[in-house]
Amino acid sequence: MTQLDVLRVFCGPDGGRGNELGVVRDGAPVPQEASRRRIAGKLGFSETVFVDDPERGQIDIHTPSLRLPFAGHPCVGAAWLLDVPELVTPAGVVGARQDGEFSWIEALPEWAPERTLRQYASAAEVDALEVPPPGEWIYAWAWEEEAAGRIRARAFPGRDDGVREDEATGAAALLLTAELGRALNIRQGLGSQILTAPQPYGWVEVGGRVRLTHSGLPLPR
Structure with missing residues (x-):
């Protein structure tokens, strides 16, 4: 079975x-x-x-x-x-590779589905967001500590299939890493953690x- x-x-x-x-x-x-x-x-x-x-x-x-x-x-x-x-x-x-407690993949940004990366001025603004109506796929983010690459994020798929907010989204993190061109430590949703790192030739690791x-x-x- x-x-x-x-x-x-x-x-x-x-x-x-x-x-x-x-x-x-x-x-x-x-x-x-x-x-x-x-x-x-x-x-x-x-x-x-x-x-x-x-x-x-x-x-x-x-x-x-x-x-x-x-x-x-x-x-x-x-x-x-x-x-x-x-x-x-x-x-x-x-x-794919395993490194201690972390599981990592390496992919190209163009493989990721289209996302709207929307920056906010503070983590508090991201925390206060209401879930938008179905439509645009939005990755809302703000710097928590820019020098350290720490980010606060929430993800709203914009689909009408019952999934109103994604707790953790690697593809959106991949796109944000490619846009910013640096390694990131992302706190998403209610307490999930995503790590990323740019690699040669446009690849990005997500773990x-x-x-x-x-x-x-x-x-x-």
């Missing part, structure tokens, strides 16, 4: 928070895109990963409403769970802590 693992990706320093991720380790029994989207919708996570080849690290990423060629926290979580040196996504081959919360759950019918 095809089963589901649930992870939390980009956990805070205390191991809490992080963005929940569903991983279907054997995607073969659910080959159709519509069926995968239906399962992702019933699970209600911001993204769900279907593993099509665990040895090659080939994955397929779905939100409750669409399929994504690449996404940050699903890749970080899947790389940690599968323990592979790379992931094969429709966008391209994502490098964070991953925790397994449930293993071997049945898929929703």
